[in-house]
Amino acid sequence: MGGRQGFGHVLPLTAAPPFAEPWEGKAFALALLSIRAAGVLAPAFRYALERVPPGDYLASYYHRWLIASQIMLADSGVLSAEQVAARAARMTGADQAEPEAPELHKPQMPSGGPGNLRTVDTPPAFAVGDRVRTADLHARGHTRLPGYVRRRTGTVTAIRPAAIFPDSAALFEGENPQHCYAVEFDSRELWGAGAEPFRLSIDLYEPYLERVT
């Protein structure tokens, strides 16, 4: 979403309970539990969120979570969208037959650290102060290199903990842990000479970065 235009004014800073309606709380809990049930890690859920149809994505935050859980569970063969649709129809009074569950193909990701943090045996390729350029990656699956910082030059300001590589883990291609860096960009590098003056810091995995010499 970074830098996209047309979304209008920000919403007011109102205090509201975390869940506006009881189903939102269920959607939240079901997402967390579905990640476990699907045998995946958080990147698979984020990738599923990115595949929610745009209209649904923008319509409601927790409905988006429900649809993403469904996509993720279908990816792992735990249950199909047709099962959910049939069950929903029966719950609202329709006499609809329920399809069989699909065949399981869970990725069985091991969980070897706090959350998604891991260790990497090789030393980090970059050090604090290094100038780096972000790669021209156009991932067909999932990535945590946002478009607005692609092909931009910045400075490493901190080494962050290594973690599973989202681009691999989301596609069930293994954890592939990578070093991670806080990289800072000048606003004019991102948005041109007329940009508001500020600095932007973002955490980027090593495969996203190239050294600037």
Next chain:
Amino acid sequence: MTTAADHIDPAVRAEALASLLIERGLVDEAVMDNFIKTYEQSVGPMNGAKVVARAWTDPEYRGRLLADGTAAIAELGFKGPQGEHIVVLENTPDTHHVVVCTLCSCYPWPVLGLPPSWYKDPSYRSRIVREPRAVLAEFGLELGEDVAIRVFDSSSEVRYMVLPQRPAGTEGLSEEELAALVTRDAMVGVAEVAAP
């Protein structure tokens, strides 16, 4: 593939998904209810407010918090999912920090709870990395031209929390009274803490 053509009411979809997972033994209803209750009642910005008040009143704690946020926050008993590595950003008269997740809605749950609507909204996610001064002004925070802005996009497993400036005139307040002043919005960096 799930499509918009499903037209399933969200509340019905939640029940349908829950019932399918429960009957398969993949979800325990009690665990589900416990998750909901936890984030409704015990995890929220009141946790982060305690961290901030401690940092304002105990310089050694403040030092530990800025050096290793995760460990210092755990000292007060706050840890858990989406808090595996927390970095605390200190606002000063010269520098203002503000936090976003442009890719989804990453947020430091153990200290702030679940994110509010404005944080999850495309308007905030798209604009704060492009025109932060204008967005902060829209929220009602007018920063002086001499204040440098640093925006943090939470794109990895690191989660960020802002340590706001202590308001003037609060020298006589207790740690508990100070914590009551600290808001969620100040700990994301879209507001300042107001004096009582």
